[in-house]
Amino acid sequence: MPISDVKYEAARDEPEPLDCYLQHAQEYQTTSKVPKTFIRNVKSYKRGQQQVRLPWQSILSALAPPGIASGLDVGFSNWALSIITLSLYTMTKSTSIIFILGFSLVFNLEKKSWSLVGVVIMISGGLLMFTYKSTQFVIAGFILCLLASFASGLRWTMSQLIMQKSKLGVKNPVDMMYYMQPWMLIAIFPIALWFEGEKMFDNIQKVDWNQPHQILWTTTAVFIGAILAFNMEIMEFMVVTYTSSLTLAILGILKEICILVLAFEFKGDQISRINFFGLLLCLGGIVLHVMQKILTNKKEIQENLELHSNSMTTVGSVEEDMDTNMPLLTERSTSLTNLLNSNFSTDEDDDKEKDDSSEVLFNILQRREP
Structure with missing residues (x-):
């Protein structure tokens, strides 16, 4: 949750959000290389065999689609955050849970049930009511955020499919990030170059290379942000590995609720009656999802026994x-x-x-x- 607050504030203040994301993505690739090499050596030592390397055919067919979707998700989200309010962003980004449910049913990751549809409707409707208020509507930011939600649904469902049901052996979050990061860069770099290339070039020319402390401070700030985002993404992949992409989306909704509650509490925002009922409806949907998961797991354990x-x-x-x-x-x-x-x-x-x-x-x- 604090990382998301930092991400939002940084995106609001950053004039080139896609440029900022490109810098973070480059740090992702560098950061994931170190733990990946360490984990590979440890596994090789314990098992007495070398780690299987993925061929290019498998990388192109299996890992390129979620990598490209990840780049579009993060890039469009950062771009939308720079031009719309937090309430509108939260309201629109909450539709990602609907896309995740749709792709989960297409890929047979979730069983079709009316209870699951009811949980998604409760959470989405509750979040819509909770964030409903008079806010400035920007059509461009709304479309960008909606595209990010669609990409997010494809990103996490395909990641779950690869890490849980594929024969590739990519079950470690660090390995998953290592193979996906190049495709994330490929996806977002042309868009960033088209919309922000001139600004980036002008900023490079304006850099005062005679002030190394300022350059060091900027580099350190970008690196720290990349480290925080790297750890957050590892946790997200772990949730997808051991639960599901739908559970991750619901936990993300809970995170957004916490952010908005803190905004109401500490920033002086007023909560109306419809906001309060929306909060209760959203929390009720989350509780029902948790209960449904517990009952499903108990049933599967009994059947296996x-x-x-x-x-x-x-x-x-x-x-x-x-x-x-x-x-x-x-x-x-x-x-x-x-x-x-x-x-x-x-x-x-x-x-x-x-x-x-x-x-x-x-x-x-x-x-x-x-």
Whole structure:
């Protein structure tokens, strides 16, 4: 939340927000190189094997789309923040949760349910009511923010798809950032050059190189901002890895609520009755989402335990009576398939480590054959 406040204030005061983001993105790439190399060496030492490097075909087909979407998301967001108010930005950017839900359903990351749609409607509608007030409407900033929301939905759902369900092995946030940052630069650099290239060139000519302390101060400020944003993005990727992109979006809405509440409390903004009801509606949607996740996780755990128990029973039956091996295997095949599909990741290394019940049955049948 404090990082978001710094980001907002910096974007409001920065005359070239895209130029600022380009500097941060370059620092991202440099910063992610160090921990990536360290993690790779540690893994290689522990496993006794080298880390798999991604081929260019996989990078182009899998990592380029979310990288480009990330660049457009951050670039358009910073650009919109420089020309519209915080309330309008929060109201418009909250639509990203709708895009995330849509892409999650398209990519089969979330199960279709009316309760999920209800949670999204409650949160989006509540945030709209909470931020509703007389504010200056700028059509250009509104469109930019809406485009950023669309890119954000594509960015996080594809990131979840890659980190949870792909065979690329990119499950570490640092690795994900390392491979995505070049595409983020490619996406935003032409736009920044088109709209702010002349300003950037003029500012470079105006730099007084005889004052090294000023140059050092500016470089340090940019580097500190990049470090803060780097840590924030690592946490975001960790949330996506262990939960979902929709959960990350809902947590982002909660962050925006905290920022606006602090604005009401410390900046003298007035909260109306409709704002208060919107806050309650938004918080209610967040609570329902948390309860839904808890119940879903409990149900999945119980189903996995039942499947495991049934599989062990099947193994015992196979050992007692070999004549019923094939019927038992056929009857349990559906349950075994569900058990294999219950895990998000399909990484080859993880599949080798799992001793699932279907492999046990297959090995027993092979040993019992005459």
